[in-house]
Structure formats: structure tokens, C-alpha cells
Amino acid sequence: MESMNTINYYKLDTLPKSIFVFCLSLIMILTSCKDDLEVDGAFALKDNPSKLEAAANGVSETYTVQASGKWKVEPLRKENWLKIDPMEGNGNGTFTVTVNKNTDPEARELTLFFTLNGKLQNNVLKVEQAGFTDQGQVKNPYLKIDGLSNRLEVLEAGMTGQYILRSTGKWKVALEDESEWVKVAPMEGEGDTPITITIDKNADIERTANLLLFLDDVQQASPLTVYQKGVKLQVEGDVVLKEDFNWLTYGSEIFNVTSGETRIASWSAEELDKGWTSTINTTEGGGNYASIYARPGFIKLGRTNYGGDLISPKLGNVQRTKNLLVTFKAVRYATGDHYLLNVGVKGPGTVSVSQFNVMNVATPNSNLESCRAAWQAPEATYSFVVTGATAETQIWLLGGAFDQRAGNWPATVNRIFVDDIVVTVAK
Structure with missing residues (x-):
């Protein structure tokens, strides 16, 4: 009889076959589960949202992804009224769902699914949007950032x-x-x-x-x-406005040929977008319109009995508060015209000179060469200083006065041609 303390050893091949197979299968299952966990990773939406409810006017919501692999947002179907950005990522991240306005009275919905490393997850996000029920009218429309x-x-x-x-x-x-x-x-x-x-x-x-x-x-x-903000401060000589009016191509260079010259009210939209404006002349009998005219590369101020002014765009390039030097060219229409040109500003600033006598004139004003020569003459250039100008300042030029009717002005005409306006920073 063997002792009770005797330890019996069995060889593996002596175990019953069924027990051996069970043990091997268990080892394989456990190993497989471990590998799957390592490959699949983890996926979740922060706070576990399951539904996005949108009003008819639309909405935009951003969601936080907590993931340990490559994830994708997979809509059940493609819809133009819903946008997802981005639709995929790697690791933790965010995506935004934008729902456009629903102009249809019917409600609509779409389910979003998610994959991680190519495998479908249990998480879903259902998007539901109400139908539009206000007969196509939006209450309190808004646009904001x-x-x-x-x-x-x-x-x-x-x-x-x-x-x-x-x-x-x-x-x-x-x-x-x-x-x-x-x-x-x-x-x-x-x-x-x-x-x-x-x-x-x-x-x-x-x-x-x-x-x-x-x-x-x-x-x-x-x-x-x-x-x-800028890294460079404006210094004396910096140009803040330069205008040669070469974008105007109406009429003739010859001063006394008025056919084709065009009032500012009839300029093209592109030309008006340059920002130059003029005051409506409300003098009795004046027609209630601005009396300035485009010529090829220059501007005429005024007409018989009525004056016209020219107002520059705001000097948006002026940095902080500056003193400015304004130079320009001016030629009188004809020897019989009055010669006064008023200058000033609209907005901040004061001018060093408020009037000029424009004595420069082409003789004759019916000759192209004499008209061109008048522009080149030294006496065609004028200048004044604006003290305390800002980006809100505008340069203002007026040919004589708005009312030039007989008895109210030395002559019934005070027509002035203007060109080559340059504004620079002064001391």
C-alpha cells in the first residue's frame, strides 16, 4: 500500500484529451481578448451626448472626442443641410456639427455613427431639427460673429x-x-x-x-x-493719399470742349467706389445735383451760375494725429471765369490757407497743346498744410461759391480744373 504523502506526477500526454483541449482553448480566448483591447482602443464623447435638438433657424455645436485611435464620424446618409467639420481625427479632439436653417415645415433628422480604427462603435448622435412654421418669415433675423x-x-x-x-x-x-x-x-x-x-x-x-x-x-x-497695429511709425514725407484721376476717361482734354464730360451722379459704380464725393447744390434753379464733371484724368468744378466742390475719401492711412501737406494742380477754365478756389477739410484738422486765386489759364483754351502746357506750368501747383488731421479727415475743394448767379458773385462762372492731389505727412 502506497503512503498518503506520496506525490503522483503525470505526464501531459497522459491527461484526458478533453481536458487538454479545454485548457488550450481558454488560453487562446484570453489572449485574443487582450489583443482586441489593445487594437480597438477606447472611444467616447465627453458628457455622453446622444441627441442634438435644433430649432428651425439652425444651430452649431462642438463635441469633444476622447479616443485612443483613429476615429470617424459617419452620417447615416449624406444631407446638404448638415455639415460636420472635421469628419475624422486621431486621438482626443473635437468636431463641430452645423445645422442649416430649415425652410420646410417638415421636421428632419439624421443619425451620426462613429468608428474607431475602422470598427463601428456603440455611440450614436441623433440630430433632430424642427420644421419651419412661421410662413417663411424669420422672427428677429440676425447675423453676428x-x-x-x-x-x-x-x-x-x-x-x-x-x-x-x-x-x-x-x-x-x-x-x-x-x-x-x-x-x-x-x-x-x-x-x-x-x-x-x-x-x-x-x-x-x-x-x-x-x-x-x-x-x-x-x-x-x-x-x-x-x-x-504697425511696426513702422509715420514720418515726414510718408504718402497717405495720391490721386491722379486717370481712372476717369470722359470727354476731352481740351478745356472748352464740354461734350462728353460727365457729372459725378453718372459715374460708374466702380468709379464711385473710389470714395470721391461732392455736395448737392441746393441753390434755387440749380437742379439739386452736384456740379462737378469728369474729364480724361482730371475734374472740373462748377458750371454756369452754380459752383461745385470735391471731397476726398477719408484719409484712412493717417496714423494717429498728424500734420499733413496737401499739394494739387489747378487751372482756370478760361480768362473770363472768376478765379477763386476755396480749400478746407471735413472732420478733424485746420488748414493753413483757405483760398487760392487760380490765375493759371490755357491760352487759348481750345488748343490741346496749350491745355496740356497749362497743367505743366509751375503756377499750376498749389499747396497748404492741415494741422491735427486724423484718419477721419477729408480734403475739401470748392470752385468759388455754390451760388454764382448774377448779383451774388463777381462772375456767373467760376470753373476750376483740379488734378494730381497728393497728401503727405508734414512736420
């Missing part, structure tokens, strides 16, 4: 900013002066939309640009003004 009012101030180094533009309809952004240093992407859309505003580095003086905002093709009252 989250975090911005009507001014964006940027340092010299520039910036790239991410914003949410919120609107109740179709929107568009346009640059008032086509400034290349400001970029917006996208520049149009519908409903709440993520946008990117990029401002280039500024190696020059401070500068501004206006972003015009349109909602359903209607321009909004207040633009978004982008102001950027």
Missing part, C-alpha cells in the same frame, strides 16, 4: 482666429476695399457656420479694413472693422 462686436484689434504679428458666425439665413462677407491682408474662409454660407479669419503680418504702418456683412443679400448697418 461669436466673440466679436464691430471691431477686431490685431497685433503686428497677425493672427488666425476660429469663430462661429451665427445667422438666421444666407450670409456673405465682403471686403470693402479688397484688402489682401485680411482673409475670411468661407466667405458665404447659410445658418450657423464655423469661419476662419486670417490677418497677415504687418511690417508697415497701422491699417484698417472693413468687412461688410450681408444677410439674405441685405447689407447690415455695421461692418466689422479690422484694425491692425
